[in-house]
Amino acid sequence: MNPFYQHQLLQTRRQFFGDTGIRLGGIAMASLLGSGTSKAVGSKVHPALNGFPHFEGRAKAVIYLHMNGGPSQLDTWDYKPNLIKEFRKDLPKDFLGNRITTMTSGQGKFPVAPSRFKFSQHGECGRWVSELLPHTAKIVDDLAVIKTVNTNAINHDPACTFVMTGSEVSGKPSLGSWISYGLGAQTEDLPAFVALNPSFPNGSNAQALFSRMWGPGFLPGRHSGVVLRAGNDPVLYLENPPGLSRKDRRVMLDSLRELNVQGFERFADPDIQTRISQYEMAFRMQASVPELVDFSNESQKTMELYGQRVQQPGSFASSALLARRLVERGVRMVQINHRGWDSHGNLPQELSNQCADTDQACAALITDLKQRGMLDQTLVIWGGEFGRTVYSQGTLTETQYGRDHHPRNFCMWMAGGGIRGGTELGETDDFSYNPIKDPVHINEINATILHCLGIDHERFTLRYQGLDQRLTGVKPMKVLKKILA
Numbered sequence: 001m002n003p004f005y006q007h008q009l010l011q012t013r014r015q016f017f018g019d020t021g022i023r024l025g026g027i028a029m030a031s032l033l034g035s036g037t038s039k040a041v042g043s044k045v046h047p048a049l050n051g052f053p054h055f056e057g058r059a060k061a062v063i064y065l066h067m068n069g070g071p072s073q074l075d076t077w078d079y080k081p082n083l084i085k086e087f088r089k090d091l092p093k094d095f096l097g098n099r100i101t102t103m104t105s106g107q108g109k110f111p112v113a114p115s116r117f118k119f120s121q122h123g124e125c126g127r128w129v130s131e132l133l134p135h136t137a138k139i140v141d142d143l144a145v146i147k148t149v150n151t152n153a154i155n156h157d158p159a160c161t162f163v164m165t166g167s168e169v170s171g172k173p174s175l176g177s178w179i180s181y182g183l184g185a186q187t188e189d190l191p192a193f194v195a196l197n198p199s200f201p202n203g204s205n206a207q208a209l210f211s212r213m214w215g216p217g218f219l220p221g222r223h224s225g226v227v228l229r230a231g232n233d234p235v236l237y238l239e240n241p242p243g244l245s246r247k248d249r250r251v252m253l254d255s256l257r258e259l260n261v262q263g264f265e266r267f268a269d270p271d272i273q274t275r276i277s278q279y280e281m282a283f284r285m286q287a288s289v290p291e292l293v294d295f296s297n298e299s300q301k302t303m304e305l306y307g308q309r310v311q312q313p314g315s316f317a318s319s320a321l322l323a324r325r326l327v328e329r330g331v332r333m334v335q336i337n338h339r340g341w342d343s344h345g346n347l348p349q350e351l352s353n354q355c356a357d358t359d360q361a362c363a364a365l366i367t368d369l370k371q372r373g374m375l376d377q378t379l380v381i382w383g384g385e386f387g388r389t390v391y392s393q394g395t396l397t398e399t400q401y402g403r404d405h406h407p408r409n410f411c412m413w414m415a416g417g418g419i420r421g422g423t424e425l426g427e428t429d430d431f432s433y434n435p436i437k438d439p440v441h442i443n444e445i446n447a448t449i450l451h452c453l454g455i456d457h458e459r460f461t462l463r464y465q466g467l468d469q470r471l472t473g474v475k476p477m478k479v480l481k482k483i484l485a
Contacts, residue, residue: 057454059417230314
């Protein structure tokens with residue numbers, strides 16, 4: 001029975017009768033979740049739910065490359081060569097609609113700004129790719145590019161919350177927390193879910209990151225993403241203080257555990273269980289983390305693959321390599337949040353800097369996983385929270401322009417476990433302003449991620465506040481079968 005409800009039972013008799021219906025519903029739900037034929041997987045420390053996965057998934061781990069701020073699809077993946085003829089012309093009002101941010105709603109005109117970057121075709125699939133992504137262009141046959149992703153939100157905070165939790169309303173579990181809750185991990189020495197927040201180029205327009213993007217919401221706190229910091233001290237206060245041996249620490253934790261167990265037996269507070277698991281995980285991480293962040297055993301060839309920035313702790317390149325090392329050691333989900341993609345003004349320079357900071361490492365990660373035979377079991381996702389407008393925000397010249405937020409269509413790519421490389425899904429209109437074929441909601445991306453892991457997103461629910469909550473929301477969402485292997 002859920003400890004949260006047990007705790008409530010201790011409060012009042014009225015609480016017992018008021019919650020009985022909810023608790024019985026939870027029992028029925030648990031029965032349904034446990035009715036699958038698959039056996040639970042994961043370590044003893046991070047076990048999977050009974051009956052998970054629902055079926056044999058192609059992917060065992062996920063690496064999510066979140067480009068926080070909204071990369072411009074027009075300057076990276078959505079090639080629109082005919083826009084050059086529309087330079088400085090006012091965008092037709094039929095395209096504008098009524099969803100414009102306050103940052104551009106006061107503009108007298110909405111002049112079309114064609115991309116100033118050259119596109120060329122790459123790979124056997126003939127994918128059109130911007131010159132900003134020369135390294136990623138070399139691996140397009142491993143990628144499924146989705147050009148018509150759309151979201152509900154038009155501002156960063158709700159949009160980032162939506163991408164990472166499936167809802168604009170805060171308080172919901174993040175994607176990584178759902179995965180940790182359902183599948184657990186394949187390691188006892190590291191968390192099931194790790195978040196990395198690397199550095200970004202100077203001069204970027206960087207939006208804030210919110211802990212809810214890797215938070216557990218209403219799930220138990222042990223499913224929160226553990227944020228690893230850059231440098232020699234990735235977890236604050238992880239090391240024992242001078243004079244305290246590892247044996248002494250073990251004795252102290254055992255005594256503390258006994259007290260916490262007594263507290264849980266008395267109050268049934270689920271946060272006590274979270275504290276117990278966090279103390280134990282910290283003890284194991286004291287031994288595992290120093291080895292994890294030590295790149296000295298990586299070959300020179302591997303380091304060169306990721307580029308010079310891999311030598312800088314906290315860089316995007318070092319985070320990408322660390323992500324590979326984490327999933328290699330059994331971590332289920334790694335989320336890299338790279339900031340600075342919010343180009344409202346000086347887009348050509350800012351976007352060039354952002355791509356230069358990430359392009360080689362993104363391609364290196366796919367190549368590295370593939371060379372090690374890990375790509376087939378590791379799902380990699382790249383994308384932001386929305387795209388950018390075709391019209392310029394602010395002054396427009398042939399070499400200078402900015403772009404506002406655009407949630408109607410933007411580009412993401414997926415690669416690895418369960419994904420058919422060299423594919424493309426969706427088409428947009430001549431202005432990259434609306435989908436005209438195969439629109440994809442952000443929660444259909446989430447449904448596909450869960451599918452690749454062997455989880456039926458419609459059956460993966462948890463009753464909370466009177467609703468069977470799930471990552472993909474209450475509206476019908478489909479798995480993107482066109483890009484599946």
